Amino acid sequence: MERHEDISPAPAAGLSAGNLIELSHVGMTFETLKGGPVVALQDFSLGIKKGEIISLVGPSGCGKSTILRMLAGLQKPTTGSITFGEAHAKKGFAGIAIVFQRPTLLPWLTIMGNVLYPVRVLNNRVTPADKARAQELLEMVGLADMAERMPNELSGGMQQRASIARSLILDPKLLLMDEPFGALDALTREDLQLDLLKIHAQTQKTILVVTHSINEAVLLSDRVAVMSARPGRMKDLLSIDIEKPRTHETPTHARFGEYALRIREGIYGDRAKGDSK
Numbered sequence: 001m002e003r004h005e006d007i008s009p010a011p012a013a014g015l016s017a018g019n020l021i022e023l024s025h026v027g028m029t030f031e032t033l034k035g036g037p038v039v040a041l042q043d044f045s046l047g048i049k050k051g052e053i054i055s056l057v058g059p060s061g062c063g064k065s066t067i068l069r070m071l072a073g074l075q076k077p078t079t080g081s082i083t084f085g086e087a088h089a090k091k092g093f094a095g096i097a098i099v100f101q102r103p104t105l106l107p108w109l110t111i112m113g114n115v116l117y118p119v120r121v122l123n124n125r126v127t128p129a130d131k132a133r134a135q136e137l138l139e140m141v142g143l144a145d146m147a148e149r150m151p152n153e154l155s156g157g158m159q160q161r162a163s164i165a166r167s168l169i170l171d172p173k174l175l176l177m178d179e180p181f182g183a184l185d186a187l188t189r190e191d192l193q194l195d196l197l198k199i200h201a202q203t204q205k206t207i208l209v210v211t212h213s214i215n216e217a218v219l220l221s222d223r224v225a226v227m228s229a230r231p232g233r234m235k236d237l238l239s240i241d242i243e244k245p246r247t248h249e250t251p252t253h254a255r256f257g258e259y260a261l262r263i264r265e266g267i268y269g270d271r272a273k274g275d276s277k
């Protein structure tokens with residue numbers, strides 16, 4: 001619970017208007033035992049705006065998870081700086097929550113117990129108001145009737161919904177999602193993507209999503225940050241101007257295809273046009 005210790009919260013006054021967090025010329029070099037230094041990230045700058053969904057896409061190994069870990073306070077950049085505003089103003093780790101690719105629910109607790117777990121850890125007790133809030137969140141993610149079930153009684157998609165509910169229980173300012181739907185089948189994945197958009201419309205959370213899927217990035221995002229191969233740098237930053245609410249039909253819009261192609265070009269260069277990946 002001390003994971004933010006090594007990144008001092010800078011005053012919110014250091015942030016540009018509308019930004020929740022800023023990464024400024026961030027670099028990360030890992031020292032390895034045998035292979036010498038690995039430059040994972042170089043000169044990466046990004047302002048994350050309050051209330052937006054922003055995706056990071058880029059080739060494997062370009063430093064997406066490293067950025068996420070730095071934002072979570074689990075790693076410190078070797079160069080540059082990260083300015084945290086109100087995301088760190090909350091008690092302990094409560095300002096930032098993470099959803100991983102796997103649901104990581106505690107198997108010995110009910111779904112309600114899992115959603116309430118961060119409250120129990122933070123406050124050492126759970127109040128009726130906390131329980132009511134947990135039930136609200138379970139309703140929001142479509143699990144209203146599942147509160148007393150055990151995790152192994154739920155499908156993978158339902159477990160991931162529960163972990164999204166759990167991530168919201170402390171009302172974080174920033175929600176970090178690391179390939180959150182990567183382990184799900186295609187249809188379940190689509191459902192959860194659209195449900196995440198509904199949750200975002202209701203909560204207006206600031207959400208950063210790491211994804212390997214270009215279509216997922218376009219569907220979910222207000223902006224997409226495209227990264228180059230390692231050492232990861234910002235290659236392109238697009239605003240996705242497609243109307244909301246987005247639906248199952250959104251990917252059929254011409255503009256959706258144009259954004260996807262531009263991202264593909266950012267990642268693959270000229271190869272993108274003849275590339276069916």
Ligand SMILES: Nc1ncnc2c1ncn2[C@@H]1O[C@H](COP(=O)(O)OP(=O)(O)OP(=O)(O)O)[C@@H](O)[C@H]1O
Nearest residue numbers: 030032038040059060061062063064065066067230
């Ligand atoms: N602790 C570490 N020590 C040494 N190298 C590391 C360490 N963590 C990450 N790296 C290297 O840094 C680079 C970026 O890793 P990172 O996991 O951030 O990439 P990524 O874009 O999330 O990859 P993927 O899309 O495959 O999940 C990779 O080359 C990785 O091998």
